[in-house]
Amino acid sequence: MDIPRRTLIAHFFMLAVLMPWVTLCADDFDGLWHGEVDITGTSVFVQLDLKSPDDGKRSAVVTIPLVGSYGTAAREVRADDGGLVIASGSPTISVEIVMSKPVEDRSKATFDIISGPPQIVELPPAPLELQRVPRVRELPGASRHDGTLVLPGNSRLPITLVLGDFEGTEHALLDIPAQGLQGLYMLRGAVSPPEDPDQEGAIESHPEVRVWRLPIQVEAQLLIRPEGDSWSGEFRQGQFILPIVFERSEDDLVTARRRPQDPTPPFPYAEVECEIQAPGGHVLGGTLVIPGTKPGANGYPAVVLITGSGQQNRDEELMGHRPFRVLADQLARMGIASLRYDDRGLGASTGEFATATTFDFANDAAAALARLKEAPGVDRRRCGLAGHSEGGLVAAMVAAGLAPALPEADPAFVVSIAGTGVDGGAVLSDQSQRILLAMGGDEELVVSMTKAHHRLMDAIRDPDTPEDEIRAAMRELQGIQLEIQGETLDEEQRSGLENAGMAQMSSPWMKAFIRFDPATAWRQVGVPVLAVNGTLDLQVWHDLNLPAIEKAVREGGGVVEVVRFEGMNHMLQPATTGAPDEYGIIDITMDQTAMEKIGDWILATPRIPDVSGRRKD
Structure with missing residues (x-):
C-alpha cells in the first residue's frame, strides 16, 4: 500500500x-x-x-x-x-x-x-x-511535560509528553490536541551518531538522550535530553528539524488537558442515553438532555443537534473540543432540551457511513426529531433542528420535506451554524483557496490551484463527464498542490495519490455534495430560520453562504435572521486567522455570546400550529 x-x-x-x-x-x-x-x-x-x-x-x-x-x-x-x-x-x-x-x-x-x-x-x-x-498515565510517579512547536509559517502546535516508569522501563505518551491526538504510545528509537561528527552540542551526543519514534502518518522522531526537571530537544520529520522545550506541569496532573468549557458535574439537568430507530433499519445512539429549570406550560423547547461533514460522534468531537457537549450544556442551563447522536456506524450507532449521502443523513436527523418529540417534558410543537456546517444543510432538507423516508418531519425551527448556501463544489473551491492563503501559500500558485479546483468541480457536477477528463483535472490540481507544499513524488506515489483522489471524488457522498444546490431546500423552509456564521470562517465563507441562504429563504416566503459573529471561525471560536490549524490551539470550544444568541433565539421562537404541510412548495 x-x-x-x-x-x-x-x-x-x-x-x-x-x-x-x-x-x-x-x-x-x-x-x-x-x-x-x-x-x-x-x-x-x-x-x-x-x-x-x-x-x-x-x-x-x-x-x-x-x-x-x-x-x-x-x-x-x-x-x-x-x-x-x-x-x-x-x-x-x-x-x-x-x-x-x-x-x-x-x-x-x-x-x-x-x-x-x-x-x-x-x-x-x-x-x-x-x-x-502499561497505561502510562496510571503509573505511580508519572509526570506531564508541556511544550510548543513553532512550525514553518510561525504557527504554533502545543504538545504534551507524559513519562512513566514500570519495572525499570521508561514509557511515554504524546498528546497533540490540535491534531485530535490523545495518548499516542511512543516507541523507543535507536540513537544514531550525529550527521556532522564535529558539530558541538549535537543532541545525539548527550549521554542521557532519549529517542522516541512517533508512529504518525508521516513518521517522526522526538529526541530529548533532561534539562532540570524537564526536557529539551528536537522534533524531526522529513526535512524538518524543529527545536522544542518541555516544561514540567506545575500541578503534575498527567491527565490530558481539559478544555475550560467542558462541562463538569454536578449538572443542573438530566442526561438520558437513548436509541433512535432510523428508517434504514439501523439504530442511532444518542443523549437526551432535559433541563432542571421550570418548564413552560407545554414543556421545554427542544432541539436536535446535527453534526457536520465527516463521521463524528454525538459531541462533534474534534481536536480535543466537544462543541455539541458544550452547546447542549449551555442550552440546558437556559431551559432548552436537546438530543445529539453518534453518526451512523460510529460509537453507539449502527449503519453504514461510507456509502451514505446527505439525503441519508437527512433521514437520520428526521428520525432523531421524531424521537425528540416523544421525550417526556418536551413541547413537541417547539422541537427544532440545529446543524453545524453540512448539518445546517441537513436541517434545511428535513424542514423542506426532502428527507426521502420521512418527508413529514416538520420541525418548529431551523438553526444553521456555519451552514452552506451554495453547492459543495463552490464551498470546497472557496475554502481551499482561503485556507492555503491563510497558511502562507504562494499567492500566484494558490490562484492557479483555485482555477484548477473549479475545473475539477465543474467536471464532477456534470454526471456525463468521462472519467478520463475527471482524472486529468485531478492530476492537474494535485500537481499544483504538491508544488505549493514543496513536495516531490515519484510516478508510483503520484499514481497512488491520484487514485486516492479519484476514489474520494467518486464516493456517493462527494458527488451528491458537489451537485446539490442548497437553495433548493432553503426555498422550501417555511419555519423560522436563524443562520449564523463567523467572519473568519475559512471553510464556509460568510459572504458566500449567508446571502445565498437569506435570498433563498425569502424567495420562498420564509422568515430568516442572519447573524455574523465578528472574528469567529468555523467552530464559532474567537480566532486570529480562522485557519483550521488554530482550532486545537484555541482553548475556547464555542464562544459564549454565540451560544447565548442561539439559545435566546430558540426561546423567542413561538410554538408552531399543530398542523403539517407548512413547507413552501
Whole structure:
C-alpha cells in the first residue's frame, strides 16, 4: 500500500511495582496494546485501549494514524472462539482486528481492511503481533511535560509528553490536541551518531538522550535530553528539524488537558442515553438532555443537534473540543432540551457511513426529531433542528420535506451554524483557496490551484463527464498542490495519490455534495430560520453562504435572521486567522455570546400550529 506523504499540520496501585503486568488486568484482553503490521511494504501502527467494565461489555479505543483514526471508539468489540474481534477505522477505511487469547502480554492477531480503496480491500488479512504495555498515565510517579512547536509559517502546535516508569522501563505518551491526538504510545528509537561528527552540542551526543519514534502518518522522531526537571530537544520529520522545550506541569496532573468549557458535574439537568430507530433499519445512539429549570406550560423547547461533514460522534468531537457537549450544556442551563447522536456506524450507532449521502443523513436527523418529540417534558410543537456546517444543510432538507423516508418531519425551527448556501463544489473551491492563503501559500500558485479546483468541480457536477477528463483535472490540481507544499513524488506515489483522489471524488457522498444546490431546500423552509456564521470562517465563507441562504429563504416566503459573529471561525471560536490549524490551539470550544444568541433565539421562537404541510412548495 503506497500512501503519499503529508507534512504535520497532526491506575496503577502500588502493587504494580511488585506484580507482573498481566496479573493486574481484570480481563485477559484489558489494557493498552500496540503493534505494527506490514501492508505491502508500508508499516501501519495500531494501538488499542481495551476495557471491560463491571457490566461485562467490552469497549475499545482505536488509534491507527495512517488511516486517520485517532482515539476512535470501536464500532464493535465481540468475543469469537476464545479471541476478540475489534471493528473500527475512519470514514474512508474500515478495518477488523482479530486478537487471539494473550500469552505473557502478547497476542497473535490479524489485520484486515474491510472497506476502502479496492486495491487494499482485496489484500488478505495480514499478521499482527500486539504487545500489552502499561497505561502510562496510571503509573505511580508519572509526570506531564508541556511544550510548543513553532512550525514553518510561525504557527504554533502545543504538545504534551507524559513519562512513566514500570519495572525499570521508561514509557511515554504524546498528546497533540490540535491534531485530535490523545495518548499516542511512543516507541523507543535507536540513537544514531550525529550527521556532522564535529558539530558541538549535537543532541545525539548527550549521554542521557532519549529517542522516541512517533508512529504518525508521516513518521517522526522526538529526541530529548533532561534539562532540570524537564526536557529539551528536537522534533524531526522529513526535512524538518524543529527545536522544542518541555516544561514540567506545575500541578503534575498527567491527565490530558481539559478544555475550560467542558462541562463538569454536578449538572443542573438530566442526561438520558437513548436509541433512535432510523428508517434504514439501523439504530442511532444518542443523549437526551432535559433541563432542571421550570418548564413552560407545554414543556421545554427542544432541539436536535446535527453534526457536520465527516463521521463524528454525538459531541462533534474534534481536536480535543466537544462543541455539541458544550452547546447542549449551555442550552440546558437556559431551559432548552436537546438530543445529539453518534453518526451512523460510529460509537453507539449502527449503519453504514461510507456509502451514505446527505439525503441519508437527512433521514437520520428526521428520525432523531421524531424521537425528540416523544421525550417526556418536551413541547413537541417547539422541537427544532440545529446543524453545524453540512448539518445546517441537513436541517434545511428535513424542514423542506426532502428527507426521502420521512418527508413529514416538520420541525418548529431551523438553526444553521456555519451552514452552506451554495453547492459543495463552490464551498470546497472557496475554502481551499482561503485556507492555503491563510497558511502562507504562494499567492500566484494558490490562484492557479483555485482555477484548477473549479475545473475539477465543474467536471464532477456534470454526471456525463468521462472519467478520463475527471482524472486529468485531478492530476492537474494535485500537481499544483504538491508544488505549493514543496513536495516531490515519484510516478508510483503520484499514481497512488491520484487514485486516492479519484476514489474520494467518486464516493456517493462527494458527488451528491458537489451537485446539490442548497437553495433548493432553503426555498422550501417555511419555519423560522436563524443562520449564523463567523467572519473568519475559512471553510464556509460568510459572504458566500449567508446571502445565498437569506435570498433563498425569502424567495420562498420564509422568515430568516442572519447573524455574523465578528472574528469567529468555523467552530464559532474567537480566532486570529480562522485557519483550521488554530482550532486545537484555541482553548475556547464555542464562544459564549454565540451560544447565548442561539439559545435566546430558540426561546423567542413561538410554538408552531399543530398542523403539517407548512413547507413552501
